[in-house]
Amino acid sequence: MSEDRRNRDPLDHEELESLVAASALDALDPDDQTVVDAHLADCPGCRDLLDSLRETAADLSTGLETPPPPRLRESVLGAVRAEAAAQEQPAPATSDPARAEAPSSRLSRRALIGGGFALAASALVATGVVVARPWRSEEEKDIDQVLDAQDARTYRATWKSAQVTLTHSSSRSSSVLEVEGMDPAPSGRDYQVWSLAKGKAASAGLLRPGENGDARVLVPADAADGAAVTLEPSGGSEQPTSDPFLALDYS
Amino acid sequence: MTSTSEGPAGDPPSTDVVREALLAVAAGDADAFPALYDATSARVYGLVLRVLRDPAQAEEVTQEVYLEVFRRAASFDPSRGSAPGWILMLAHRRAVDRVRSSQSQSDRDVAYESRSHTEEPDPTSEEALGGLEAQQVRSALAQLSERQGEAVRLAYLDGLTHTQVASHLGIPLGTAKTRIRDGLLTLRRLMGTTQRREEES
Structure with a gap:
């Protein structure tokens, strides 16, 4: 690589290819994965490289074949049948386009934390527009009051397959964290929501996506600086035991 | 290709059979899922077990993998790679996520x-x-x-x-x-x- 290229870019292309290769093995730290993801968006050649090296990586599992216990088959197929049945129910409300537009952010995003979480700046907007919407789970009055509050501010983000919306109302001293399309927590674990105030975390309960990956949680926000989500042992913890994969700052 | 249910030393499942089953699931045919499972579970479980080195955790993760396969089948893009490769990619990612959170x-x-x-x-x-x-x-x-x-x-x-x-x-x-x-x-x-x-x- 030439010196000027090195000077112009933080990483030259050969270095990026090395990161792409490591990415095919899921061997990147979250920060590097963010770099790769950004590059892949612009580089069809590296997308092809990644696809191809993923095939090569998958071939490395050849010879490791091990039939799982028969009970796993029953368990998997039962879970899939249940999910297939659930999908025949009406789809959840789609997101409101009014929220997705209007990037007039008065709220800042801060710092956010490893664990494979990359928050695209463009995915995060704040608006004063909140429209109550039907929801599959039981409506809770407090949640609707926050969503309908005049001063509600909405932040949107994505995490893996999930669309994450945090709506904060100062007048209600509360926020509502909503997720759509979120994978369930790994077995034996739960997502737990925290209200953050002056560096202290108070549990706001568990976040358990339903069959369609949707869930919402009321987050007390009296004097809080932000909210965060961590992965905790099943049933939750008194204090976070892992770094948040999602954190938002109300400032 | 004919039957693909694998034994401990059986032939590897045909990529074609896996792809057909995955595309059927993606199209909404949940009845194709057992065939997809049967054609791939030894590879998925074997890989996950190798990464985690713990049969109980490997079972849990394998179950998660197949639920993810079911949910995300529609996002499988045959122009970008093979169906077994796609499934093993999901499996590997979940296995290493488990390792790193463990x-x-x-x-x-x-x-x-x-x-x-x-x-x-x-x-x-x-x-x-x-x-x-x-x-x-x-x-x-x-x-x-x-x-x-x-x-x-x-x-x-x-x-x-x-x-x-x-x-x-x-x-x-x-x-x-x-x-x-x-x-x-x-x-x-x-x-x-x-x-x-x-x-x-």
Whole structure:
């Protein structure tokens, strides 16, 4: 690589290819994965490289074949049948386009934390527009009051397959964290929501996506600086035991 | 292709059968899922078990993998790779996520440490390579420089990040990155795994 290229870019292309290769093995730290993801968006050649090296990586599992216990088959197929049945129910409300537009952010995003979480700046907007919407789970009055509050501010983000919306109302001293399309927590674990105030975390309960990956949680926000989500042992913890994969700052 | 239900030493399932079943599931045919499971579960479970080294956790993760396969089947893009490759990608990602979130990470590090004192290639990956198709992989791995193969195995089969690979091997991060990249590129050439785009037939 030439010196000027090195000077112009933080990483030259050969270095990026090395990161792409490591990415095919899921061997990147979250920060590097963010770099790769950004590059892949612009580089069809590296997308092809990644696809191809993923095939090569998958071939490395050849010879490791091990039939799982028969009970796993029953368990998997039962879970899939249940999910297939659930999908025949009406789809959840789609997101409101009014929220997705209007990037007039008065709220800042801060710092956010490893664990494979990359928050695209463009995915995060704040608006004063909140429209109550039907929801599959039981409506809770407090949640609707926050969503309908005049001063509600909405932040949107994505995490893996999930669309994450945090709506904060100062007048209600509360926020509502909503997720759509979120994978369930790994077995034996739960997502737990925290209200953050002056560096202290108070549990706001568990976040358990339903069959369609949707869930919402009321987050007390009296004097809080932000909210965060961590992965905790099943049933939750008194204090976070892992770094948040999602954190938002109300400032 | 005919039946693909695999036994312990059975033939590897046909890529075509897996693809057909996955596309059927993607199209909303949940009844195709058992065939998809039967054609792939030994590979998925075998890989996950190898990464996690714990049958109970491997079962849990395998179950999660198949639920993810079911939910995300519609996002499988045959123009970007094979159906087994896509499923194994999801499986590997979930397995390493579990490794990295696990409290046992430090125990695993100790295990690597003790293993690394034997100057031999990772015995588990060697002895595991058994079947017919595996011979090609074994032959390819044998042709890799020992250093490159070790770096690739540590990353893929032990679920280490490249930073952990570097620290485990006591080499600079840049060297680890290069070994992983060159090792994978060499494997791709040796095993002939170019990108398997779907052919219109």
